Amino acid sequence: MRKILVVGAGQSGLQLALGLQSNGYEVTLMSNRTADEIRSGRVMSTQCMFHTALQHERDLQVNFWESQAPKIEGLGVSVAAPGSFDPGPSQRAIDWVGKLDGYAQSVDQRVKMAGWMETFAQRGGQLVIHGAAVSDLDYFARTYDLVLVSAGKGELVSMFGRDASRSPYAEPQRALAVAYVHGMGPRPEHPEFDAVRCNLVPGVGELFVMPTLTTSGRADILFWEGIPGGPLDVFKGVKDPSEHLSLTLELMEKFLPWEYARATKVELTDANATLAGRYAPTVRNPIGRLPGGGAVLGVADVVVANDPITGQGSNSASKCAASYLDSIIGHGDKPFDEEWMQGTFDRYWDTAQHVVKWTNAMLGVPPEHVLNLIGAAGQLQPVADRFANGFNNPADFENFFYEPEKTNAYLASVSG
Template sequence: MRKVLIVGAGQSGLQLALTLLENDFEVTVMSARTPEEIRDGRVMSTQALFGPAMRHEREHELNLWESETVPFEGLGVSIAAPDASRALDWVAKLDEPGQSVDQRVKMAGWLELFEERGGQLVIHGVTTADLDKLAGMYDLTIVAAGKGELVQLFDRDPSRSPFTKPQRALSLVYAHGVERRPEHPDFAAVRFNIIPEVGELFMIPCYTVTGNCDILFFEGLPGGPLDVFGDRPSPAEHLRRILELMRTYLPWEYERSRDAELTDPGGSLIGGYTPVVRRPVGELPSGNVVFGMADVVVANDPITGQGSNNASHCAETYLREILAHDGEFDRAWMERTFERYWEYARHVTDWTNAMLQPPPPHVLEIIGAASQLPEVASRFVNGFADPSDFQHWFMHPDKAAAFLAEASVNA
């Protein structure tokens, strides 16, 4: 029986660990926290899982909260005018509903499921020195912890990493008491609000430790008017500031959120990080190599909501390549396997990095046309589930013009 060590207990590492158990691997997961500590701690992220990633969870019977979670069936875009009115507003349905489950709920539950299914769970923070001793004991060692000392084992790939500093200041709360948008009272949707030259607000229906809720998530341009959380306010003050910013810049979202209350004392988060692609193989002092996955090797800004989806696709790609391989999991295999994942992830990275920049004229034309042409709105919205489609129209002015002309004829 082949032995695999996975360091990190997030979406990618635990999904891979659980699916390897299905295939008779001996799997050890090392987590810095117990399920109880994760469940009782602070929120770790936003997340919005779209159709293809949801199918992975159903296939492996990992969708433990699907029946309890309010799905989001669409995605809407609003653009704020200088006077805080709406210059544009539209919504379109997804071909497949998505969902958001708080990582505190999912990762704690998956860790418990991992042990129930026969996996070995070790609660221990791992240093490079620890990993150097452990790696030789396993056929394959995977680093799935996207933060901390171990990430430094993986060198930045400058050819795939255009940024050297954070592009957004991130701040969010999980809240109860947010009403549904009156434009679509019969279904929940992710709402993407753009404040030109200021930042963005995402409203994401979510399931958390206290039930269904909404995530209020600001992405602010560094140094701008949304970047006002550097003093690390208390959760209650954090919520107050977010609501005040909504009232100032996005009053239509404030009106449905004015009675919002924190879901729990851990329901707020502040941060920011530099988008980066790293080389997938880390070498330890002993000469042993370890394999990075998901955020360790491809960390995008959350502006396109792809983090959990990338992690799911990475885990599924690695699973296929592990099962298909009879030889040693050496450097060449790791590099080859990562490139298989990069075939998907590069489209996400290109699109996400483009969305962090001031929109070029053809993108403004697309977003405007979507308010009049359902075919355009549908294609844009469903690109969140399949970002590889954006290369065929959204990313290139000539291709965008051709598609918009065709959609106008079809209307």
């Protein structure tokens, strides 16, 4: 039986550990927190997982919350009209919703990671509660056939050098602020189905509203992405959760009154329901070399970390775990050498590169043809639907998003 160590118990680390376990590997999982500490701790992220990523969980039969989590059937885009801040539809220059081919879902990572960790232990996995340092990995690399690092923050990430050719931004491009709330009303124009709402305020930032399942049941996530130094970049140093929520709502009232109108009765889901921070989107070299000469393989956002503006974090983590699982199983009992590690990452990069390209494009000022495309989606439902389904398969944006010629040809084919 091959022995594999997974360091880090997020979406990718746990999904990979559970997948390896069900395929007969002897798996050790290292987490710096217990399941109970995760469940009762601070929210870790926003997450909206689309069909392909959810299917990876179904394939492993670990989709334990599928019947409880809201089914997200659409993805809506609204763009604030310049200089007008009252709640009527005239205050939106653009407002549409695309229907998803397969529904999306969001499960608070505190719920999912705690549940998966308990499942891993119940199924006989070796669970070690310990924050790993590089010196620990030096020892473990000699005792395991393969060490996978999926802890996306802290000292371990520094082992994986930044790939400058694939990382155009050296600085964070958005200031992030998250609040999980109960009491959000439905969008009056589409009360019959749940959708993720992407609200764009040109030159200021974005607000995402997404239905989720949290520790206390159904909730909504209010997620601001502010351009650094702009009017939304005000959450740094805000420690008090209720102050964080009031700021969130104040900014909604000012910039996105139609979203504020359904948020007048919201309250935080719990005392740990807020989060703020920022990081630079970065692609890193996948192989971490240890002082003792061993090598470890980076997983998911250890090696490809995107800004959450395109909602790809947990989707990418799921796709990375599924791709790595296939590569490990397919390798049989041959050694997991550096050549195999690089090949395993390259295979994942085939899909990850499309996420990186799209996310970095969305962080910039949209060119005219992209504004035309988003505008056209308000008149042409097939355009709205295709854009929405790009969140599930970002590779499709190559066909109609980046180049004016392709965008124009596509719009002509749909409107003709």
